Amino acid sequence: MSQDKAFTMEVRDDGVAVITIDVPGESMNTLKDSFADEVGSLMNRLESDDSVKGVVFISGKPGSFIAGADINMIDGCENAVDAESLARKGQAMFDRIEQLNVPVVAAINGACLGGGLELAMACHVRVCTDNSKTALGLPEVKLGLLPGSGGTQRLPELVGVQQGLTMILTGKELRAKQALKAGLVTEMVPQSILLDVAVEHALKRKPKSTKPPLKGMSKVLEATRFGRDIIFKKAGEQAQKKAQGNYPAIDKIIQTVREGVERGREAGLDKEARSFGELAMTPESYQLRQIFFATTEMKKETGADGVKPDSVKRVGVLGGGLMGGGIAYVTAAKAGIPARIKDISEDGIRHALHYSYERLDKKVKRRHMRRAELEKTMLMLSGSLDYSGFERTDVVIEAVFEDLNLKQKMVADVEEHADESTIFATNTSSLPITQIAATAKRPEQVIGLHYFSPVDKMPLAEIITHPETSDKTIATTVSLAKKQGKTPIVVKDGAGFYVNRILAPYMNEAARLLLAGEPIEHLDKTLVKFGFPVGPITLLDEVGIDVAAKVAPVLVKELGDRFEAPDAFEKLINDDRKGKKNQKGFYQYGKGVKGKPVDTSVYSLLDIDPERNKSAEEIIDICLLPMLNEAAYCLQEEIIRSPRDGDIGAIFGIGFPPFLGGPFRYMDSQGLETIVNKLEKLSTERGERYTPAPLLKQMVENGWSFYQ
Template identity: 65%
Template sequence: MTQDVTTDNGAADSGAFTLTRQDNGVAILTMDVPNESMNTLKAEFGDEISAMLDEIEADPGIKGVVLASGKPSSFVAGADISMLAACETEADARALATGGQEVFDRIERMRPTFVAAIHGAALGGGLELALACHYRVCTDDQSTQLGLPEVQLGLLPGSGGTQRLPRLIGIQQAMKMMLTGSPARAKQAKKYGIVDDMVPQSVLMEVAETYALKGKPAREKPQRSLMNKALELTGPGKKMLFKKAREQTLSKTKGNYPAPGYIIDVIETGMNEGMQAGLRAEADAFGKLVMTPESYQLRQIFFATTQMKKENGVEGVAPQSVNKVGVLGGGLMGGGIAYVTATKAGKPVRIKDVRPEGIANAMKYSYDLLNKKVKKRFMRKTEMQKQMSLLTGSLDYNGFQDADIVVEAVFEDVDLKQRMVADIESHCHEGTIFASNTSSIPITQIAAKANRPEQVIGLHYFSPVDKMPLAEVIAHAETSDSTISTTVEFAKKQGKTPVVVKDGAGFYVNRILAPYMNEAANLILAGEPVDHIDKSLVKFGFPVGPVKLLDEVGIDVGTKIIPFLVDEFGERFTAPPAFDKVLADGRKGKKNKKGFYLYESKNPGKEVDDTIYALLGLTPSVSRSERDIAERCVLMMLNEAARCLDEGVIRSARDGDIGAIFGIGFPPFLGGPFRYMDTLGVSHVVERLRHYEQEVGEKFAPADVLIKMAENDQSFY
């Protein structure tokens, strides 16, 4: 197939778009946004793309158009979110959606056949653009993914996605993709029918051109089972389908997120009343959602994490290169750290454990996760083997001599960790960084006997490591700037969002979590039922309640940090005596199937173990509202977060918000502890703390910084 470009009328260039005519009747329309690493759709492109479409329409020699990206690793990553900040009213936001719909409608109605040639990410507006084309061809590359993630920003697809995707692949699959925001990999996209073909990258353009000369497709209805036909193609079936979707969504969101409800409504409108009615409903809903406080906060999280990805650990200090990694300890954390290092960072990992079973377990951790991907066809077996080959193990320090960073994930014992530091200093090269995954021991103590304390740092992951996005990077007084920057860069390569925090008991995340958990325990001792406390906090917006979280983490692990906190910060961190009784009864939580919840029942972890009340000498009864319980626990967390910022434990309110959301699931729609305090008003926070100080005790005394801020009418942002 010829790729010759006609040089006389040549390539028409219009900023982000270039039109290259070929002598085979196919024109290549390339999108390449200047000075950006990825393509994003911007409002100002409207006139530009319209002019291009005019030119295509006017040229009878163009029979087909291949829409491609000029970026080497992605198609179109979505719409530029920052343009939503300029919307002052619902009408402004609705106009943005309507503008996008009109351009994509025009592409769908064009005389030449349009084909989207997709390599890499086609997300949000990028997928909506592809859906407006007559055909879609994608590469079989690992990086290729297609999705509509708008719900994660508190929005819905606003340029026709809510209408085109269900018509293409069926209501249920489309709704699932929109409600979760999860993208489909290339193989899934082909299976669902989002793309017409999946090919190696080397022939993407050639195959796309073949489709461009085919003429427009007569789309068959999506492949449906008999059950799905009954649900999606009959009036009563559709009614039941949407009703069930609303019930399931409400049980997950607890009504805290408006976007999922609008997504269901808009799809239903389009499916019952037709495409045009659906598009009007979509634009209206988009306008409303852009102006909601939930979407505002979710967009701030997006901007914060994007900004953090671009930052070094220490400004102006470049990271050292990390070519090989050591991991000490083959337990759950060690296995998880080895996994993200090999699979995300792509670095060889040497795992050391004192027992062969420890190394075998760490290897199995990675094997099981990768094998699951192979079985689901997300990954080729050869790719799995390549990643597994990066993992090796040893019972001694053989193979550690060239490790640039060694992450320690052994038991929480100061002497043991100090011994590990000495071992690494004697077995590795002079520049090797020692990073401790401790959750409770101050890094200053771990580095106390080090010969090179400037190369000792904390790197605290959260469990399970393969899923939790946060890593705390903890510098003690002698940690060098180079060690900080290198560790931050290493954590980013592992797919983590790193937050740099100052050394001290509990660091940041566990320090703000402890008073919250303690307050939940105090409420149990006051007679509140365990499930009432957990449901109150889940309704508030946490993914799990505090008591359930303690069972999940391990009651023994969760309480280990308390003595360190009491030593450093005093009585306000004293845990209620309940914990001692619970531990003395052999209750460690989920891991030994004995905790606050039942794990040997039909629904493991769903029902409270009522014997806990007899153990604690209690007769449970609900005496406080869900709102009061949530307020009491959350205020303890907010107060401690304010102290952490004031003491320089975290560098900024932004870091504190991201740390709480990614580390402990603080409700994202509230924006994090500091944005939430701004929303409530700092004076209101102080007033409520003083209320509980009088009612409950002095542990609720507001932090000095909050009192000063309230007096001066200040906010965190």
Template identity: 60%
Template sequence: MEKANNETQTTAENNAFTLDVHDNGVAILSMDVPGESMNTLKMEFAEQISAMLDEIESNNKIKGVVVISGKDSSFVAGADISMLASCETAQDVEAISTGGQQIFQRIENMQAHFVAAIHGPALGGGLELALACHSRICTDDKKTQMGLPEVQLGLLPGSGGTQRLPRLIGIQQAMKMMLTGSPVRAKQALKYGIVDDMVPRSILMDVAIELAQKPKPQPKPVKLNLMGQFLEKTPIGRNTMFKQARKQTLSKTKGNYPAPELIIDCIETGIDKGIQEGMSVEAKNFAYLVMTPESEQLRNIFFATTEMKKETGVTGVEPGQLKKVGILGGGLMGGGIAFVTATKAGLPARIKDIRSEGIANAMKYSFDLLNKKVKRRFIPKSEMQKQMSLLTGSIDYSGFGDADVVIEAVFEDLELKQSMVHDVETHCNENTIFASNTSSIPIGQIAEKAARPEQVIGLHYFSPVDKMPLAEVIAHDKTSDKTISTTVELARKQGKTPIVVKDGAGFYVNRILAPYMNEAANILLAGEPIEHIDRSLVKFGFPVGPVKLLDEVGIDVGTKIIPILMAQFGERFKSAEAFDKVLADDRKGKKNKRGFYAYSGKNPGKEVDESVYELLDIKPEQSLSGVEISERCVLLMLNEAAMCLDEGVIRSPRDGDIGAIFGIGFPPFLGGPFRYIDKLGAKYVVERLQHNSTKFGDKFLPAPKLVEMAEKGESFY
């Protein structure tokens, strides 16, 4: 298409918007926030957008407007969340929401045909802006995705998203997107009807300009099957659908997260009482949620992880090169590490195992995950082949000579790991880093016989590696700063949030988890039913209960760390006798289909194996409340976290909070162990620990750090 001559171009210094009017009657409204890599919507932009809309309205030559991003890799990533912190009252927040709604409503009411040309992420307020336009086109690029992720921050879409999306793609699909916060790729967006067309990036602007020259389209009815028509178009159907949605939501949130229910309220109000009433409820609910402690903590997590992405492992120390990674061991962990190395980091991964079957299993692990994505049309087959080509294997060290990092993922045996350090130092180059995925053995011991101990480090992943977001980077006292920064960079490239922790038994995450699990076992031995213990901690906010978690990770694996912790920290970590008896009965949990839960019958893994009570000589009877159970388990975790901070195991309360949330599912709405202690108050936590120590022994003695904070009235943040 021939480039039209420009008639006028309007911009101002520090203005995020430019208006470029072409002779063909199409104006290009481009957004490019100065000094930022991504576009975000800010409060101060309201005047700028209004001025642009005034100009469009006053120029009767403009028949169409293409809304596009001036950024190379994103449309609009959402609203600037930091502006919410400056709001002192719910009324302040409601004013922001109403202001956003009014601007987007004005776009929808414009005579000119507004076309959103989307490349890269269009999330939150970015998608709401696109929804206010009359047409939407996106690129077929893998960077392009659309979603309303506000629920993940304890919020809801506050600029008309709860009203426009259901009208565009149907109530059920829109509700699913808003309640999960999950974005959709370009292909799905086209299939659902979020966009009208999907094109290669090279012609995005041309196609958008052509479309903008056409008259404004009339809204199309949503395509629904018979059941969909009953559920969405009849009062009885809608009543059933919203009732069911609330029931399912409550079963997932346990009442700990208020946002999902309020999202449903907004959608239902808009459908039943009209869009104006829906907008009004949306603004009020958005304002209410911003002021909740749950949203405040979820936003804290968002800011913490954003901050962490900008950090190197050691301030001022740049990471070394990362061109190739070696992996020792083709088991579940090795396969998972190889997968994230190839698919997320885009680095060649060379797998070594003593058996060729081990290599084949590790390859199959990646193949199965990628094949599932191909079948669901998330990625084309060519992309899968490209990623699989990064995986190679051998039963010796051939192909390891040029590896920048070699990650060891074999079973927990000190001598074996030490011999692998020697092998890597022999077969790889002099700069190769040896990273151990041990979950329990101190890194200093693994590096004891190393010729280059400064290049030995711990890199502890959590299972399953493709899903769990945390990685612990463990430096022993001889690890070099360059090794730390390079390992942090590798973990980040693999899609992980890394925290740097000091060497020692259990490191950070397993060390704070062990007393929590131990106490659950003690409560079980005292006669509390397993379901009651697990239910109590799920209600508290953990994704699974402690007994169920032990079955999931493997009872043998979960208990292996206890002797190592006892060797360093003494009786505080003495394990409950239950573990020995259960292991002696060859119960390893889910992996050998024998554990605390039953893995045969109609609901495998859902019901308790009653024979375990007989084995432990227990007559189960509920005598403690759920609050008493959760308090006992969680207090020990909080206490241990405070000790870890005091001993320098973690660098900051922030790292401790992110580690607990991403590593073991500490309830995100509570902000992590340190934010939760601040919420309760150190004085209260110390009092509860002392109260429990009189009943259950010295393991509940409060950490000196907490006692000091209680006396001085201090907090972690």
């Protein structure tokens, strides 16, 4: 047995060959091209050794099985032929495993994803642990790919076409219980007996291939060609509704699964390998892979080089509203840290506690959580009308009204009632942290921690430093945000910070186009088709027209005239149009409203005669370019630390189309000269606010790009 091998085999006295997968020097197993030879020689031995009665594949890593093929390896492919050949090598390797005469069992604990699940599906039996980290899925679509080593064929064979297709199209993972129900695993066991149970299966007779455990309508549909046509059509429509034609993997997945279902596994595998090769070379897959690399890199960063975060054992939350409730929830449910909520009313506290209860209860009902776990999490949440219990908090996060005096008073109160070392993190979305810290006794412990609504769903947190924030405070806050399940970016203090600052000019231009007569649906649909999750006018309704109206003057005051909002807010507010929250905005809301009809009365209110004048391309340029330009200003002013942070912030904070890589990668892909030229043209046509940021011009002059 050699230490430098990823696959090592030991044949036990009972005749079961246990193959342990433990990629040397890596924290998680990933599959590499070079393992084909290693597995090949193990297969040679197994194929010729009659004394071996069964085989078990198990991971040597404590918390995971295999996280898929090595994405670096895929990224390193120079052309489609290289990538196709990787897929074919994997297919051949897994075929050989499947064809062994003895039973082969995958013993799965932790992540079993992509190529990892493809290997497990080539085994005859899969046993998994009931560990909460156990997850089985084919997430390749999130990388703009399809499963390349048999996954498009074996998953539908095991769980049925409908469920298999959905899993491959969405990348959705199944937890242990769900995998058992779907027929993806044969047995679910506690981790302590995983190997023993796997060995038992390996000593049984090789199981005959089974049919997916289908019931009801699924069974009827999958039985006939007509029924399967319906499944493929529906799956395609649903997936494209989200993808808007921007993700080439979607069509390829449907065609490939269909090929196998209709023409057999061999034809399916051939199409799978070819499609994998082609998709690996698409710009969409390239950008999505870069997001994976960026987020993995960010997981390791502390936010302050060389500084270790302090441990956070208790958190205080000021304000039990929507944001406070969400913050308390992610603190207890995700980070596992007790949170003490202070509000001025019992109602506020009740609201916050209820917010968590509702979310946890949903998980229990969906069987994602046991009731005992819900109760344990709820015990971590407590409320108070005064500061009792705050003396032991390590971090206090305030989520009270956007009022500077009030926030400064919160700082003083926390300094009085909490420990000397307690960090004060403010969830302000518009007030400068420097001003909130201005009256603090310990300004080095004041920091911004800006969450996005809804807190439990939105993955980004902006961590805002002011000149006196200490490195320890930064590192501790970054670490807390990560535990709460967030991807944090550290940004410098300044109006709008990063995310709202780049969003504002985009929204302003959409509003200007609307006032000039472009129909609301035309604007929204154009930008959704471009790749945003919702259009800018829908977003205004979601954020709240009153909130946008409040933020606008702050940005103008701090950053200048290019942030001037079009003159329509007053009329909208006077008409009590706040957006979704009071069910009165640009769209119609309320009971009985089907679909998402525009509230056309808004046109007469704003004296608009709606008519399409601008093409989709013009609308995109008009709205998007000021966002890109502002991102460049933020980099120039060091509001963000790097283009990478700017890209991740835009993708995770406002849903900038991920397949375009974020504002900076998008500018690189278009060419900075093109961006500057377009901005200059728009500046002549529409106003000086489009003047290119000096950084962009400087970069063009020097022939630079944001990334190498």
